[in-house]
Amino acid sequence: MFHTRRVLCGYPFALREVVFGLIVIFCLTPWASPPVALALGLLLAQTLGNPFSAQTKKVTAKLLQYSVIGLGFGMNAHAAVQAGREGLLFTVASIAGTLVLGYLVGRWLGLGRRVVHLISCGTAICGGSAIAAVGPVLRAKDEEMSVALGTVFVLNAVALFAFPPIGHALAMTQNQFGLWCAIAIHDTSSVVGAAAAYGDQALQVATTVKLARALWIIPVAIGTALVFKQKGVKIKIPYFILGFVVAMLINTFVPAARPLGPLMVSLAKIGLTLTLFLIGAGLSMQVVKSVGPRPYLLGTVLWLVISMASLYVILHTV
Template sequence: MDQVAININHNYSFFSLNTRKGIFILALLACLCPGVTPPIALLLGLILAQVIEHPFPALSHKATNWLLKISVVGLGFGMNVFSAIQAGREGILFTIASITLVFTVGALAGKYMKVDKKTSFLISAGTAICGGSAIAALSPVIKAEEKQISVALGAVFILNSIALFIFPVIGHHLHLSQNQFGLWCAIAIHDTSSVVGAASHYGAQALQVATTVKLARALWIVPIAFMTAFAFKTGSKNVKIPYFIGLFILAMLVNTYVPFIKPAVPYITMLAKIGLTVTLFLIGSGLSFKVLKSVGVVPLVQAVMLWVMISGVSLWAITSLA
């Protein structure tokens, strides 16, 4: 799903603007190389964020938002609609249970830890549904302030970055099947970009399961947004529906029922994966130490607690019950 940039105000006076632009563009071009995987691209972006001030913050925000959507739709051309329906059926109960659990525990934890109500809600929403996309969709519904949005985004982005690296390692260590790992990713990793990045690193079947279940999960933004508008008494006029998920479904249908598209599918999916790699680089380049520091300890503790809880519970459920 789409990501939202965090405003960053570094002060690296020893790099001129032109120098920063040149370094950034070179790093971006490096992400187009075949050997650069999504985790490497994210790491490159993270390193860059600590060294230079982002030279294109506004452009990067827009590019990340659209590039992720386009890449996800492109991945749909490599998926079969019947396999996707099967994956969706397997993930529906896990999705409902995990969303309910995260929102319940998140509300209790936020109240106990005295986290700002709207910040706590956005952190819970990002953990329960689909990271930055859920935060972006729900923040106008609850009329959240920029600081509240930034804190929630920062917490979610930090944990997304960690998950992208450690989930494949844990999956291989526990000998999870492709189906199990894809389902686990879709439930326990916040953002679609990191879900797809981790799953694609694990295998093709894991990627299909993870992407399908995650996007089905993202559809919960719509009913939850309406419930949120009612709970916060803000009205439903600010609810945004994630229309690009419909394009993803359309791409699967085309791949399944339109034979002449088959020769182009490998090229479309290759470009989609490159787009995802660049997306993760752009996300990483916005996560400077200053951003991490601005999140604050208590909201980050809440976010970590929710993430560890849903990761552990879903892993147990998948390995024991699935």
């Protein structure tokens, strides 16, 4: 029924395409939120499926990048520098610890070296962006990339729903929760989504620290090329972070541009909500099952360790 194509006014369509379009429209309204959008995407993926899977894969990454740049118009450079300083030590320690732990647990599980490194980098730095950057350096196969991305995206979905209730239960401050999100949640989309659900200050801290963390893609990719003895590879630099910094500097030092800030931030949040719907719509049960239990076990162990360790340190030091 939902897959059968019909013709209206000379245009062929299927009902599942109509459902997809209606959800997209809903994500553009004030009633939608990042967790709701992700849940709708997951529901669509498990039932009707994503009718535009090929197109949404291309759109999702760009939409996320533009949304992050838009969030920069709501940031203050002075506050961002302070947040970055607070998160620097946590960032260095957690990245190094995650990569070492991932290597040890991966060997114990008997997983391939490239899959282990991809999942570890995704957990340590910034989820899918890190995997997309490190994968070509490793010359990873398509199935290895898919396994790593599937593992990270499933755990991202869990984190987006789980973190805000935990933060409220522990009475975490906005600053503490934003810092915890930036360190313990893989992908920038879920970091921003969870922090936005907690509060504006948490969103500012989380976005700043996470993007500063994402810059570690570059040294980690270079280290990967050296450790795996790969020559003649190109390292993918996350240039959208530069766009975020420029937007933040404009908002801080160009008074005439400040009235545009609230509009740009509102558009960015809408873009983020839509991004999470598209991510959820790509996580079909087939994708989840194709990963297999061992990569999920590795990803879960790394995620739990970094989440609990960073939570303990943040609650006792920040």
